[in-house]
Amino acid sequence: MKRAVFLDRDGTMIVDVGYLRRIDDIAFFPWTVDAVRALNRAGFAVVVVTNQSGIARGFIAESAVEAVHAEMSRTLAAGGAAVDAYYYCPHHPTKGTVAAYARACECRKPGPGLVERAARDLQLDPAQSFVVGDTWLDVGLARAVGARGLLVRTGADRTIEAKAPPGLTADAVVDNLAAAASWILIHS
Ligand SMILES: [Mg+2]
Ligand SMILES: [Zn+2]
Numbered sequence: 001m002k003r004a005v006f007l008d009r010d011g012t013m014i015v016d017v018g019y020l021r022r023i024d025d026i027a028f029f030p031w032t033v034d035a036v037r038a039l040n041r042a043g044f045a046v047v048v049v050t051n052q053s054g055i056a057r058g059f060i061a062e063s064a065v066e067a068v069h070a071e072m073s074r075t076l077a078a079g080g081a082a083v084d085a086y087y088y089c090p091h092h093p094t095k096g097t098v099a100a101y102a103r104a105c106e107c108r109k110p111g112p113g114l115v116e117r118a119a120r121d122l123q124l125d126p127a128q129s130f131v132v133g134d135t136w137l138d139v140g141l142a143r144a145v146g147a148r149g150l151l152v153r154t155g156a157d158r159t160i161e162a163k164a165p166p167g168l169t170a171d172a173v174v175d176n177l178a179a180a181a182s183w184i185l186i187h188s
Contacts (some may be wrong), residue, residue: 001125002045005184006115006147008133009050011155012177014072016134019054021064023071029154031178033079038181040082045122048086049114051137056096084122087114110140132180135160139170150180
């Protein structure tokens with residue numbers, strides 16, 4: 001079984017613009033391609049896990065999410081980097097307007113569903129893996145699946161670091177995904 005780095009998308013790989021649905025609005029952080037390539041070369045599976053409740057809320061079509069991921073992969077490939085797979089949660093437990101997705105689920109982070117699905121599909125070992133994200137939901141996901149969790153300071157909420165939920169601590173809090181990749185390479 002393979003080690004993986006599970007990456008949050010918005011606020012971690014690309015700027016969190018809120019309910020991203022146009023590929024023209026994708027803004028990679030300047031270090032993202034290099035960081036992903038470094039993880040590829042170190043032998044990690046790189047898997048995106050993202051909550052996209054905009055689908056349940058009726059703001060984003062699933063086809064738009066797929067198009068965003070395809071465009072992200074093109075940009076990564078141009079820099080010699082690759083994401084192995086993208087997994088998203090389309091649900092929201094209380095604010096959905098699209099009937100099929102307006103429900104509680106196992107896959108909305110910090111629920112373990114997305115990582116469990118990826119682990120089955122790609123033969124990954126979460127216990128040897130890492131989760132990187134800009135919110136405590138991402139760190140909570142790491143705890144839920146027995147991975148190590150890193151918080152990055154590139155999200156929409158720059159005060160997030162001070163708002164840890166009771167009992168939850170990150171394995172590392174770092175400035176950005178480049179620093180997270182370095183930390184992972186040192187600590188794996
Ligand atoms: Mg995020
Ligand atoms: Zn879900």
